[in-house]
Amino acid sequence: MAEDYKKLTNEVGAQVPDNENSITAGPRGPVVMQDVWLMEKMAHFNREVIPERRMHAKGWGAYGTFTVTNDISKYTRAKVLQPNTVTNTFVRFSTVAGERGAADTERDIRGFACKFYTEEGNWDLVGNNTPTFFIRDVHNFSDLNRAVKRDPRTGRRSAQNNWDYWTLLPETFHQRTITMSDRGIPASFRNMHVYGEHTFSFYNEENERVWCKFHLLTQQGIKNLTDEEAEKIAGMDREYHGKDLYDAIERKDYPKWTMYVQIMSEEQAKNHYENPFDITKIWRHKEFPLIEVGVLELNRNPENYYAEVEQAAFSPAHVVNGIGFSPDKFLQGRLFSYGDAQRYRLGVNHNHIPVNKPKVQANEYHRDGAMRVDGNFGGISAYTPNSYGYWAAQPDVSEPPLDLEGAMYRFDPNDDPTDDNFRAGGDLYRLMAEDKKELLIENTVRNMGDAHDNIKYRHSVHCYWADKDYGERMCKALGLDLNRVIELSAGDHKSLIAATLDIVS
Ligand code: HEM
Secondary structure, three states: OOHHHOOOEOOOOOEOOOOOOOOEOOOOOOEOOOOHHHHHHHHHHHOOOOOOOOOOOOEEEEEEEEEEOOOOOOOOOOHHHOOOOEEEEEEEEEEOOOOOOOOOOOOOOEEEEEEEEEEOEEEEEEEEOOOOOOOOOHHHHHHHHHHHOEOOOOOOEOHHHHHHHHHHOHHHHHHHHHHHOHHHOEOOHHHOOEEOOOOEEEEOOOOOEEEEEEEEEEOOOOOEOOHHHHHHHHHHOOOHHHHHHHHHHHOOOOOEEEEEEEEEEHHHHHHOOOOOOOOOOOOOOOOOOOEEEEEEEEEEOOOOHHHHHHOOOOOOOOOOOOEEOOOOHHHHHHHHHHHHHHHHHOOOOHHHOOOOOOOOOOOOOOOOOOOOOOOOOOOOOOOOOOOOOOOOOOHHHOOOOOOOOOOOOOOOHHHOOOOOOOHHHHHHHHHOOHHHHHHHHHHHHHHHOOOOHHHHHHHHHHHHHHOHHHHHHHHHHOOOOHHHHHHHHOOOHHHHHHHOOOOOO
16 A cells, blocks of 8 residues: 555644544543544535436446547548547446436446547547437427436336327337337447437538548447346346446456448538438438448546546537537537536536546636636636737637528427438338347337336337337237227327327326
């Protein structure tokens, strides 16, 4: 043990004579206020819990490297993506709905957040283990989380709330199918693919823009758990996925993912048959093939969970020169939300916490604020513009202008004639082998549990619209009347909802 850690001191370095016996007035008397070390110890303990992340509260992290193996410089000038560049990274995996103490093996999507400490500042890729998402408007996000988290009356998770919400929004269908499939419970974080999900942009040295999507495919192969296996594990080890990742890294069995991008030109985007900026849609690989970029390897465990994993703060707003956003309105909402959550969860100076701190100097001219523990830029001028030459903006990193069109309005994507919420889910079902289809149906039935039959009808009709066989099997497994499913499926989504609104048993 290091010499530094051998002697107990108080919070400001003075020696502490006793850490077990309180000072009392007499051998059997009450504690005195003068036991200041005791007061300090109790007061600090009471403040050791910070708010958990509003979602993705349960997670595990590891450091690693990202090595570029291909040349995609014709698309992006980002230094982190230039051939042979090696960049240090920190990754955090998470479940979404469960709180900080939840079991790792719940059926849920998994979060994947990667911080690239690039020489041009930090780039955070904050994604999930699915290529798409449940919803597409920021307005829906807090409601989604309220529906999948705890019921306000009982304090328990509720299949009724969860499936009521999902089935009222047809755009959730594809993600519902993925979550209920065998991929809904990965065997480990190492055995799943991860995705950026949104459409992002790249721009190159010529200041030309393309749209892109990120895919990181596991080199360990896909492996999943059945509901039965997951339940058993949850009863024995709630930290199963955390342990798996930690142990693999300790035994030097470093997990790796190959990063690919899909690229769509601005022209292609204008003519695409569905909205390329809708996160509930995917870009088909046949039309937009995967282009290899590089390899992410995780090879070092954190030294301290709280300091490095709990205090890690990722934000989709953190991009670097050569990588940009897109008109995806769901992404746009996220650009505000993360920093806002972290100012509350960790404080205004959370980017100074070592795990969040960029490896290059941040010259952002923010000053002061709670827990400003560095030199606070000393006497350097605090305003800009100034005549001293500080804080000069860097116009050479400007991205190309983006032409936009149309009126400002609350557009409902369901009114877009190109919008099809069931095509991708149906394609996925048809791609599944028979045993996977069976699992999908069984998992869904278990997951819908005691939800009202009308909600089950809605889901079955959605399945029927996606694929007749999917709908018929779902209907049968849920013990519903196929004639009613066929009858309901003759109308549109509005009439389906109108006919199934009564969900009070
Ligand atoms: C408008 C939609 C969304 C909003 C408003 C939102 C908001 C948030 C917030 C506030 C947090 C907690 C941040 C913190 O306390 O540090 C969070 C965590 C997270 N979100 Fe989202 N989110 C949205 C959609 C998504 C999507 C589409 C993805 C995946 C593509 C995603 C992936 C994640 C991940 C992985 C984390 C955990 C990050 C970590 O490990 O610290 N979120 N989100």
